[in-house]
Amino acid sequence: MKHAIPILKTERLLLRPIAPLNLEAMYDYTSRENVARYVTWQAHTSLEDTKAFIKRILNGYQQGNLLLLGIEVH
Secondary structure (H helix, E strand, C coil), rough: CCCCCEECCCCCEEEEEHHHHHHHHHHHHCCCCCHHHCCCCCCCHHHHHHHHHHHHHHHHHHHHCCCCCCEEEE
C-alpha cells in the first residue's frame, strides 16, 4: 500500500522526499569515504551509482516500504 511521504519543516530544517534533481548534491556526500563508513552503503564512485541509489529510493516510495528523507538546512 502506497503512503503519502511526509514533509517536515522546522525553523531551520526541511525534511522531504528524495528527488532525481538531488543527484549532484547526493553524489557529493555519497562519494565520500568518511561518510560511507558510517552508513549501510558503499561510497559511490560515479553519478551512475547515485542515480541507481535514487531509483531504489523512488521504487521504495512507490512500493510503500521505504521512508528515506532528504534534509535541507535553511
